[in-house]
Amino acid sequence: MHNAKSRNASVSGLALYRRMAWASIVAQLRYPGTFFLQMTGNFVTTLLGFFGIWSLFQRFGSIGGWDLGAVAVLYGLVNVAFSVSETLGRGFEVFGGEYVRTGQFDRLLLRPRPTLLLLLGHELRLRPIGRFLQGAFVLGAGLWLAPHVSWSAVWLVPWAITGGAAMFLGVLIGQAALCFKTVEGLEVVNVLTYGGVEAGQYPLTMFSRWLRRFLTWGLPLAGVCYYPALAMLAHPDPLGMPLAFGMVSPAMGFVFLGLMIWVWRKGVASYVSSGS
Amino acid sequence: MRIASPAIEVENLRKIYRVREGGSWRGRTREIVALDGISFAVPRGQIAGFIGPNGAGKSTAIKILSGILRPSSGLVRVGDLIPWENRIAHVARIGVVFGQRTQLWWDLSVGEGLALLRDIYGVEPDRFARNRARLADALDLHAIMDQSVRQLSLGQRMRAEIAAALIHDPEVLILDEPTIGLDAPSKLAVRAFVRDLRREQGTTVLLTTHDMHDIEALAERVIVIGHGRILADSPFEALRATTLSERRLEVDFIGTPPVFDLPPGAKETERDGRSVTITFDPRQIPAPALVAHLGALAGLDDLRIGRPAIEEIITRFYADHAS
Known part of the structure; x- marks a missing residue:
């Protein structure tokens, strides 16, 4: 009896996240009409993006040794990964406007929980389901169209997607941490999010050397998307990286996320000592 | 313990x-x-x-x-x-x-x-x-x-x-x-x-x-x-x-009020046309004595005595300590 009480006294971080997420879903579904319109809009706009790529391949057959199937796999991976990070990371996306500028971040600091957990719980956003479904559909179609698909795809697909989602979540956390320094000029970071999604839809070989380096070792987009796609399609890398690299490279997304969490902690510490 | x-x-x-x-x-x-x-x-x-x-x-x-x-x-x-x-x-x-x-x-x-x-x-x-x-x-x-x-x-x-x-x-x-x-x-x-x-x-x-x-x-x-x-x-x-002991005297003069000195404990705080506001500490200068002092200077038309609002006291408190 006494034990049962004390077990309830502290709610674990995960349980708290589930309840905050559920509360945000309830809030989003309060206006179901708006919600379904937004989700449909999200689905249609991303579909139009792929239609552009598809028509390109209709015209030219293949581009630089890449066929439509391979490009569809890249497109699907990056969009599904990005939609997952959009779903989880809404609190970081709106951090500058809704927390720093308004002083609401002070309120967050008054709650006896880690700030990252509270911001993850800001909203579990349902709207990106549109992008997720569309990306998953294109990914499936790509795997079906591609000439060789290795069995490793069974576990590489979810592994690449989680690595990619971790990387994009890292970008959103880094963007939020930047708000401690400046609330203006954050549009620049969209180069990494929306720009990253755009860049990830194309094979790495299409980019110039410095951009390839950046997309591999800076923002590890190639590690979470391009290399795992090569591995699952058994498509040798024109740049000479062994295929096995794609099986471990999604871990780079988690390394990037860890780095951004470290940056975030530095940002919070500087906020607490400067008060602005 | x-x-x-x-x-x-x-x-x-x-x-x-x-x-x-x-x-x-x-x-x-x-x-x-x-x-x-x-x-x-x-x-x-x-x-x-x-x-x-x-x-x-x-x-x-x-x-x-x-x-x-x-x-x-x-x-x-x-x-x-x-x-x-x-x-x-x-x-x-x-x-x-x-x-x-x-x-x-x-x-x-x-x-x-x-x-x-x-x-x-x-x-x-x-x-x-x-x-x-x-x-x-x-x-x-x-x-x-x-x-x-x-x-x-x-x-x-x-x-x-x-x-x-x-x-x-x-x-x-x-x-x-x-x-x-x-x-x-x-x-x-x-x-x-x-x-x-x-x-x-x-x-x-x-x-x-x-x-x-x-x-x-x-x-x-x-x-x-x-x-x-x-x-x-x-x-x-x-x-x-300490603060509520203060009183406030509003005096309307007949004609333009003269420039005057006040006895210790009283202070002019506002002047607006014919009317002058004076705050004073009744322990230092009782109200009748203050009124008599002013009456000797010029003709008085009307007067009102009250306690200053607490906001006013605090405002003055800040001002006094600002230096």
């Missing part, structure tokens, strides 16, 4: 802000001293008023006490914790109401918001149920439990905010402008609730406000802060005795 330590202890607290001038990346930094070594202690179960004009350092001190700002030097203990060293343990034991910000969720109902706070603070279910019922009775929340926060009036929202700050039985409650913008009945309700809370739960309360009636109704003790320093720290009755 152990002597109970104070609920809040502040020792020689200093905070210096470094402000960058001319853009956020370039330009030189300027130092602004927000708190210049303040010390005070609040015993358990006391309601202490913490007042001062805008820019005096009040909100800096409140932020440090709440654990969301690290001071430049000095010591703070709330309970036995240093707020900025152990934020999570500290904020679990305090409640904070910022009058101008909400801590509830706009899209959720009051009840849903309280339930989320239960999980955030890890309040046991039966204690939560007891507290929720007690707060709903005392703050008259039953009718608005199922309404979303967005739809509440300011008075309703403030009552919900106070419940939200108390759902986890904090030992210390910090109220920052809790009556700002409220109508008269809501102000009275908030004051009555805070008084009962202190009496029934023994909660220590630190109250900042610009509404001197809040202070008059609640605070046993007033800490006045200005320019980062403590200007006065006395029981409210003592502050009242």
Whole structure:
């Protein structure tokens, strides 16, 4: 009896996240009409993006040794990964406007929980389901169209997607941490999010050397998307990286996320000592 | 026997802000001293008023006490914790109401918001149920439990905010402008609730406000802060005795009032056409003697004597200490 009480006294971080997420879903579904319109809009706009790529391949057959199937796999991976990070990371996306500028971040600091957990719980956003479904559909179609698909795809697909989602979540956390320094000029970071999604839809070989380096070792987009796609399609890398690299490279997304969490902690510490 | 330590202890607290001038990346930094070594202690179960004009350092001190700002030097203990060293343990034991910000969720109902706070603070279910019922009775929340926060009036929202700050039985409650913008009945309700809370739960309360009636109704003790320093720290009755002894005399002269000297204890504070306002200390110069003095100078048309409003006293108090 006494034990049962004390077990309830502290709610674990995960349980708290589930309840905050559920509360945000309830809030989003309060206006179901708006919600379904937004989700449909999200689905249609991303579909139009792929239609552009598809028509390109209709015209030219293949581009630089890449066929439509391979490009569809890249497109699907990056969009599904990005939609997952959009779903989880809404609190970081709106951090500058809704927390720093308004002083609401002070309120967050008054709650006896880690700030990252509270911001993850800001909203579990349902709207990106549109992008997720569309990306998953294109990914499936790509795997079906591609000439060789290795069995490793069974576990590489979810592994690449989680690595990619971790990387994009890292970008959103880094963007939020930047708000401690400046609330203006954050549009620049969209180069990494929306720009990253755009860049990830194309094979790495299409980019110039410095951009390839950046997309591999800076923002590890190639590690979470391009290399795992090569591995699952058994498509040798024109740049000479062994295929096995794609099986471990999604871990780079988690390394990037860890780095951004470290940056975030530095940002919070500087906020607490400067008060602005 | 152990002597109970104070609920809040502040020792020689200093905070210096470094402000960058001319853009956020370039330009030189300027130092602004927000708190210049303040010390005070609040015993358990006391309601202490913490007042001062805008820019005096009040909100800096409140932020440090709440654990969301690290001071430049000095010591703070709330309970036995240093707020900025152990934020999570500290904020679990305090409640904070910022009058101008909400801590509830706009899209959720009051009840849903309280339930989320239960999980955030890890309040046991039966204690939560007891507290929720007690707060709903005392703050008259039953009718608005199922309404979303967005739809509440300011008075309703403030009552919900106070419940939200108390759902986890904090030992210390910090109220920052809790009556700002409220109508008269809501102000009275908030004051009555805070008084009962202190009496029934023994909660220590630190109250900042610009509404001197809040202070008059609640605070046993007033800490006045200005320019980062403590200007006065006395029981409210003592502050009242020194300041409320002042009287105000408004004199309408026949014709333009002459320029005149006043006896010690009296001071001209305002001149507007034919009428002159004089504040005086009746212990130094009784009203009849002051009137006789003025009557000898020029013809008087009318006069009114009153006590200055408490706001006016405090304003003058700040001005006197500004130098």
